[in-house]
Amino acid sequence: MTTQRYTLLSLFGFLSMLGNAQQDTLQTPEKTAFQTVSPWMPEIDVQSDIAIIYGAHDTEELSFQNRLQSWRNHGYETQFMTGISWGDYKDYYLGDWDGENHLNIAQVQQDGEDIMHGPVNPYVVPVPSFLKYLKEEVVKKAIDNGITTIYLEEPEFWNYAGYSDPFKKEWQAYYGFPWRAQHTSPENTYLSNKLKYHLFYNAIKEVSEYAKAYGKSKGKDIKVFIPTHSLINYTAWQIVSPEASLASLPSIDGYIAQVWTGTSRSPNYFNGTKKERVFENAFLEYNAMVSMTEPTKRKVYLLTDPIEDGIKDWADYKRNYEATFTAELLYPTITNFEVMPWPQRIYMRPYKTSEDGAEALIPDFYATQMQVMINSLNSMPYANNKVNGSKGIGVLMANSMMFQRFPNHEGYDDPLISNFYGQTMPLLKRGVPIDIVHIENLSYPATLANIKVLVMSYANMKPLSKESHAYLADWVQQGGVLVYCGADNDPYQTVQEWWNTDGNQYQAPSEHLFELLGITVSNQDATFSVGKGTVHVLRTNPKEFVLQSKGDTDYISTITKAYETNAQAGKLIFKNHLHLERGAYDIAAVLTESVSDEPLVIDGPVIDLYDPELPVLAKKVIVPGTQAFLYNLNRVEKDTPKVVAAAARVSEEHYGKRSYDFTVKSPKRTVNVMRVWLPKRYKGITVTNVEGTTMTPEELEWDKSSSTVLLKFPNAPAGVQVHINW
Template identity: 60%
Template sequence: MLKKYISTVVFSCCIGFPVQIPAQTVSEKDNDKQEKTAFQTASPWMPEIDIRSDVAIVYGVNGNPSDKGHRSAFEDRVRSWRKKGYDTHFMTGIAWGAYEDYFLGKWDGQSHFDEGQVEVSGDTIWHGHNVPYIVPQKSFINYIKEQVIERVIDAGITSVYLEEPEFWTRGGYSTAFKEEWKDFYGFDWKPQHESAENTWLSNKLKYHLYFKTIDEVSKYAKKYGRKKGLDVKVYIPTHSLVNYSSWMIVSPEASLASLPGIDGYIAQVWTGTSREATYFNGVVKERTFENAFLEYGSMVSMTAPTNRKIFFLTDPIEDRRKDWDDYKKNYEATFTAQLLYPRVNNYEVMPWPERIYTKPYKVAYTDREVLIPYKYSTQMQVMINALNDMPVSGNKVSGINSIGVLMGNSMMFQRLPTHEGFEDPRFSNFYGQTLPLLKRGIPVQTVHMENLGYKETLQNIKVLVMSYSNMKPHSEDVHENLEKWVKNGGMLIYTGRDDDPYQNVTEWWNGKKNRFDTPSGNLFKHLGIPEQAGEGRYKTGKGEVFVIRKNPKEFVMEHGGDENFVETVKHAFENDGQKLLFKNNLALQRGPYRIIAVMDESVNSEPYFADGPVVDLFNPLLPVLTEKTVVPGEQAFLYSLNYAYDKNKPAVVASAARISNEKLIGGEYSFTCKSPVNTMNSLRVFLPSKPEKVMLEDSGGTGISPIGASWDNNSRTYYLQFANKPEGIQVKFKL
């Protein structure tokens, strides 16, 4: 594919681009059996996208509806990746997909376009041509079971990913939805735009429909797998609760972790979600790193107490037309954010490698189309290959890790439409509780109210911030759990005016058993403070409750609006004599890797100085630095060479290719490098002493001359640069 656009590239003195060499086939498996890194693709194997992660997630029995170019048979695509040594999994959309045979009536003789999600205008919400977002009724669920699940398990697939169970909040007007409403509630459908009550009921139903769908399909997959003698696992690739709430989408989110048929999640966080502009200090702008940090955190909060496996996703590009420098900058921000969660070390390193490596992208505000630059692809491959070795760490991110913000699935229910003048611009009631802390160097922890029943959820939280301005509690259990935590010494900060129209929807706090005007009234009763508590500080058992009678959105939508909130957090935290220190950075050490983010709009504009010797993994030349300076608004990903010095054994420090077959026999250190064709390998290796000889050979044993080669005596590292090949380049050092 790439050769169609570029046949030769001139190499500069800094980083070289050689004449491309055709790929050859190889059938041996070069990765140990593990499922730590993965990518998803609708394509059959191609040498241009052979990125050597552990797992190739083959997408769609009919391919990707957005990509008409790769509609080869599903089984053929699976075989093509297995032949190249990959474990193969399967992913498909559960709210949309290349299901034209269903919608056009080829499956059961009936057209199903009337099952699409519909707006108040009567327009269907489309994902692509002949692909509506679906209202999942019984016939669609049966179709997924029979035409999708059975087929992929028959092909030997044992890991199934049901992607993006999404119902748009602006939907809810189709005949199919009205039928589901009557079945669920027992009374006729009511248009959601007419009242907050109707909106609440509508969004609860949307939530239920996909919860039920995932439950049924996951159970069926496991049952059908057992019939075939297979242990089938089911995962949910989903956007974060932060993003779905921001983008006005309803999805089951945290509730799925309680289902017996669900084994884990993929946290779909990338530039496209994280660059969503937010308010802070009265200014609206993109804050990609901070947003990504909160998105990944909400996914960790959702899954950690349930012990479900979670993969973190990043994407080197995005759908919106920008330019490669923009993609690179934002990719570094999201990549850094994911690494600041040290208990997660499973990654989907990219979706759709075919669009990254083989598709020229249109540059914003121009007619130019540009293929990914070699410098960026080299840097990207260094980053994703580091993920193959990224360890779990018991270290914590620098700063106070015991301040949390409560969140819940009902955040998705109040976003659209608006009622009685209630607005939450850019989801600011959430960001008002989080950004003022994160921007001051506090790695704020998000806490899912759905998980409060697990003792692990609050065991490391000292101060918890919450508000019912943008969400509501799903049951009184939430308040019972908070009561226990506060009375045992927790410091709770409640902020909100309790003036939004959703305070009065028909729910458990104002039903037969309870008679409270607002859910906070029930909470405060549990806490033993006045049900209409005014602004102030209240003692509750061994803990305390702080009440701020402002909606959190006011903290970020107004210049300087967060001062009282931050001061309250400080008082709550320092009640036992500890000091809450503010800074402009977050940093973490994970094995040899150092991850650093320095934020702008913070307490100061000082840079962060990281002592060396370190290798800069965001620089495709992999330079060795005696000190790395990170300025506000930037991030760093470094390899500490002291880690190699301590072991004093030959080791690959960084590579833009997957390393395998590593051997140290006698006086020779060798390994194999594999990565896509038409890309460049940049490689730095630690050696105890300068090698006598360096040899490179292709898979046929033919010698290769590197484009760049140098020994750095100060760091005791050898740098090599050469063209990648999927079938592998063997590197040998005679010591």
């Protein structure tokens, strides 16, 4: 995600911090984080557990060490993030570091133009000198300043790159023959992208192993995470990255799933129509990231962003933030979140008030709503229950999805990665909560443990090893049901790979899989019994299921038979919504272009957390195309009084027989709205600031139906104290 540069406000905020270094210990376990290039400022004190400090650079005004210390002084765990394919490394690029200019390591496109992330900031070919610089000047510096968790952000190599001299040199070393221009053939495209994948896999391996080893020499246990877009998004945006392969590296501890409006608004096809489908895209993107880590026992933070890199208006940001936020909460085993990147641009940069309106800072109502949402993440519970609907249908993905995207060659066209959406969107739009399965994870037993029906295609990807087929064949033999979709007629079927080298002479990789399954497949659709399992072969490329109206009829019919008859997994339920009960929360989305236009009704009393007024509703009606985030008061544990929703973080709670005291903290210049559950109607409420001055609440309202009181007053990062008695 685009980094933010220092502003004069950053310096003023730092000076303010020096003058009033309020110690603030965050008591809860470390669940939530945000990333920032800025020092602490009261306007961006979002009250998460972790401040991830971006970049190790010093400026004349402010050192890296002082940036770290400013957040530590306010009770934050500090961690560190830096780019691994670009970054503010001018001392390296311009030769100040070693006396040699390194701007020539930029990724280069066919016309000879460098691909830049910003001024004097190229996307790089990760050559040895660059990795040496990262290790010795960036990672080492972070660890020496007390950092024990490092994020190597966004290993990205553009599909349309691959024309620079350093890349040509790496090609010769990797393949053992001279470089070939990727635009000249499908095979050269595939080989070029496979090398890009390999270069950043090795780069991350080398830098992360160095971080672990150097930390160990200092008596520290260093954790290394990879903040990365999903495989779906990188494929859509024509970027190559190591993705799922990194989850098996011993030196990688996990990921940040960089999913937000900007990635999820990428348009796709369904039922012959091309358009944005933000919620559905986000659901699939988070799915891809969660399934990438669960079998390998790696940790993953799910990210959302209340705005995006693209300049839109506040109404657009709000609508799509709700869509992506809902999607991330539908994965109840994940309890770690990056609540936002770049809080400075959210709280302190003006954006349009409407599509054609004037610019203004974040509206109070949106800031309040946003803070209700992010503060809910600080205590978002783990849950064993799942999203409602038929379980056990998986769709296979491979990193090689990124290899066939650019340029287009004769005989191959996959508009907006429709071969992927052809397998997923017809099911998701019918309310089936499908699971993404990564071919790179098939060696882990947990990967297919809960899958009843697995859909796959080699139309848009290819297997990077033959071992994956052995796992698939064994799974089918033991009772799994495989649905293979594809004509296997694209030009990438015959690229130089394991299935046609070293004595293998298969015309397509699926031939090797079918051989292990013991079946003979023609150009016609067919069904086979294999051991205890079943294989359905549809000789149609899955893009055809979504590029035309009602193109998925036969596909859905086959999936239904596979699920109900072959897998005997029960009735395949179609509906127009996804709904999850997660502790006291209800999370729901009602889909458009689905089996009906009926709304979903959730009985109350519930608090609507997407409404900054936090109303208590007797029931919530959710119409197609919208989502809901609700606090269900029927599931409140009524043992003690509690804040059930707030646009501020609650701490220092104290309970008496007839009293409840607590402190709430949130950024300066924002408004707190909160609901507090009480066993009886309050007799008195006192609100005071840290100076001890009594504050008059802007709103104070008792709701008998829910036994809650609504309070509204200005926020303060130093804290506001609330005393309630009854």
